[in-house]
Amino acid sequence: MNGTGRAVTRVLTVAGVPALLVIVWQLYSAASQNFYVPAPGRVAQAFAETWFSERILDDVLPSLARLLAGYALAVAAGVGAGVAIGLSPRLRAAAEPVLEFFRAIPPPVLVPLIMLLAGIGDGMKVLVIASGCVWPILLNTVEGVRALDEVLSDTCRMYGVRGLSRLRHLVLRGASPQIMAGLRQALSIGIILMVISEMFASSSGLGFTIVLFQRGFQIAEMWSGILLLGLLGYVLALLFRRLERRVLSWHSGRGVGRA
Amino acid sequence: MLEVSGLRKVYEGRRVEALREVTFQVDAGELVCVIGPSGCGKTTLLRCVAGLLPPTAGSVKVAGAAVTGPPPRMAVVFQEYGRSLFPWMTVRQNVELPLKEKRMPAGRRGELVAGSLAAVGLADVADAHPWQLSGGMQQRVAIARAVAYEPQVLLMDEPFAAVDAQTRADLEDLVLALWRDTGVTTLFVTHDIDEAVYLGQRVIVLSGSPTVVMEDLKIDLPPERDQLTTRSLPRFADLRGHLYAQIQRARGDR
Numbered sequence: 025m026n027g028t029g030r031a032v033t034r035v036l037t038v039a040g041v042p043a044l045l046v047i048v049w050q051l052y053s054a055a056s057q058n059f060y061v062p063a064p065g066r067v068a069q070a071f072a073e074t075w076f077s078e079r080i081l082d083d084v085l086p087s088l089a090r091l092l093a094g095y096a097l098a099v100a101a102g103v104g105a106g107v108a109i110g111l112s113p114r115l116r117a118a119a120e121p122v123l124e125f126f127r128a129i130p131p132p133v134l135v136p137l138i139m140l141l142a143g144i145g146d147g148m149k150v151l152v153i154a155s156g157c158v159w160p161i162l163l164n165t166v167e168g169v170r171a172l173d174e175v176l177s178d179t180c181r182m183y184g185v186r187g188l189s190r191l192r193h194l195v196l197r198g199a200s201p202q203i204m205a206g207l208r209q210a211l212s213i214g215i216i217l218m219v220i221s222e223m224f225a226s227s228s229g230l231g232f233t234i235v236l237f238q239r240g241f242q243i244a245e246m247w248s249g250i251l252l253l254g255l256l257g258y259v260l261a262l263l264f265r266r267l268e269r270r271v272l273s274w275h276s277g278r279g280v281g282r283a
Numbered sequence: 284m285l286e287v288s289g290l291r292k293v294y295e296g297r298r299v300e301a302l303r304e305v306t307f308q309v310d311a312g313e314l315v316c317v318i319g320p321s322g323c324g325k326t327t328l329l330r331c332v333a334g335l336l337p338p339t340a341g342s343v344k345v346a347g348a349a350v351t352g353p354p355p356r357m358a359v360v361f362q363e364y365g366r367s368l369f370p371w372m373t374v375r376q377n378v379e380l381p382l383k384e385k386r387m388p389a390g391r392r393g394e395l396v397a398g399s400l401a402a403v404g405l406a407d408v409a410d411a412h413p414w415q416l417s418g419g420m421q422q423r424v425a426i427a428r429a430v431a432y433e434p435q436v437l438l439m440d441e442p443f444a445a446v447d448a449q450t451r452a453d454l455e456d457l458v459l460a461l462w463r464d465t466g467v468t469t470l471f472v473t474h475d476i477d478e479a480v481y482l483g484q485r486v487i488v489l490s491g492s493p494t495v496v497m498e499d500l501k502i503d504l505p506p507e508r509d510q511l512t513t514r515s516l517p518r519f520a521d522l523r524g525h526l527y528a529q530i531q532r533a534r535g536d537r
């Protein structure tokens with residue numbers, strides 16, 4: 025197969041299923057005349073009108089900024105506490121029951137609580153996002169640090185690798201596969217919490233805007249907001265995969281090497 | 284250089300007595316092998332000597348100083364080569380890390396790393412990752428790291444137990460060559476009688492549990508060792524036969 029042929033095949037593979045979905049959507053909306061399911065063309069138009077405007081600055085960027093701030097806070101707290109707990113058996117014995125408890129609470133149950141807390145301002149929303157993201161990061165970091173190889177640990181002791189150097193070269197790198205798994209879970213939780221925290225008692229943000237459209241029966245606009253959220257999640261996941269591939273190149277390479 | 288006296292180790296919990304009473308010493312520049320049946324406490328002994336494991340009783344001294352933690356000028360080559368190298372570092376970084384921790388200047392560090400990698404024949408894979416190498420090559424990296432560290436005492440725990448016979452012979456000769464060049468005091472643990480006789484100036488035989496030193500045997504072979512000629516000496520066969528009988532006895536005692 026020549027180069028162009030291959031490129032065409034690739035585009036077809038990547039774009040095929042989305043195109044199919046849009047066609048189905050088009051057919052359904054034409055056939056059903058359902059007011060709540062506007063045609064894709066109408067939604068695309070609404071998308072352009074709604075989001076290529078000052079809304080990017082007023083709603084999208086603040087949402088993203090809160091998401092990133094909350095996520096960063098959760099990463100710092102989760103990895104920091106996770107390393108400490110993972111390294112110390114005594115700390116672990118003390119913290120384990122509490123962690124298990126928090127792990128057992130299903131996140132949607134927290135929505136009423138979030139409604140109470142999140143409205144007050146940016147800070148509270150950031151905290152809500154952080155407090156939801158921190159658990160998978162924390163628990164996975166503890167697991168990763170606990171599973172550090174003893175021989176490697178002994179090697180560090182023999183060759184005088186201790187303190188910060190040990191943290192950097194042994195603990196964080198050794199636990200990085202689990203830490204990355206935690207970070208990935210936390211990212212999707214963060215997006216959900218970003219939206220939910222803006223849906224109640226808020227005056228800006230993506231979640232707020234979507235609810236606003238819904239209440240005003242601007243259905244195409246509402247759909248365009250959902251579409252934007254989907255795209256956002258997709259791009260963030262893509263960026264995350266690139267980061268993960270860099271951080272864990274040794275890990276995936278080793279897996280391939282063994283197979 | 285190395286004095287082990289009255290060493291006893293009981294693992295708490297299951298209360299396994301891994302070592303009963305082990306006493307021996309190694310002079311500066313000597314290469315001494317330790318053999319004993321599997322599970323008799325060789326690894327335990329080595330970890331106590333390395334300061335990685337606190338003994339239940341008795342003491343270990345290195346250059347006159349009591350060992351309470353890993354001594355600064357001691358290097359270890361572990362049995363599990365696949366787990367003793369940092370998989371996220373290249374071969375060069377693995378060898379270099381301990382030197383960086385010693386705050387050695389970059390120039391000298393580079394020389395030592397290059398020199399030790401060349402000595403083990405791995406100069407051309409310095410930028411590979413350990414998992415891209417064969418088992419024998421990985422163990423060479425671990426040896427290069429130990430040599431670059433410029434230790435006073437080198438400990439090796441069955442380092443070649445998991446490599447094929449030809450690689451093993453090559454690695455044995457590598458250890459001998461490095462030991463001659465550096466004069467480092469070496470304690471080499473193995474369960475292989477031939478290997479012990481071929482490498483050692485002395486062989487210390489551990490009994491089966493309860494573990495004590497059963498024999499401290501001088502290997503009176505010519506100092507120049509060669510895989511073919513040394514192993515076919517009548518004296519080599521004598522020593523091997525003698526040690527074989529000892530190990531059988533050690534097993535039987537249990």
Ligand SMILES: Nc1ncnc2c1ncn2[C@@H]1O[C@H](COP(=O)(O)OP(=O)(O)O)[C@@H](O)[C@H]1O
Nearest residue numbers: 294297299301320321322323324325326327328
């Ligand atoms: N961490 C440990 N806890 C309890 N028992 C152990 C531990 N490590 C080794 N042992 C026991 O101590 C004995 C000696 O083990 P080891 O030193 O590994 O022997 P070798 O290296 O000669 O095969 C064995 O019976 C083993 O089961």
Ligand SMILES: [Mg+2]
Nearest residue numbers: 325326327441
């Ligand atoms: Mg052992």
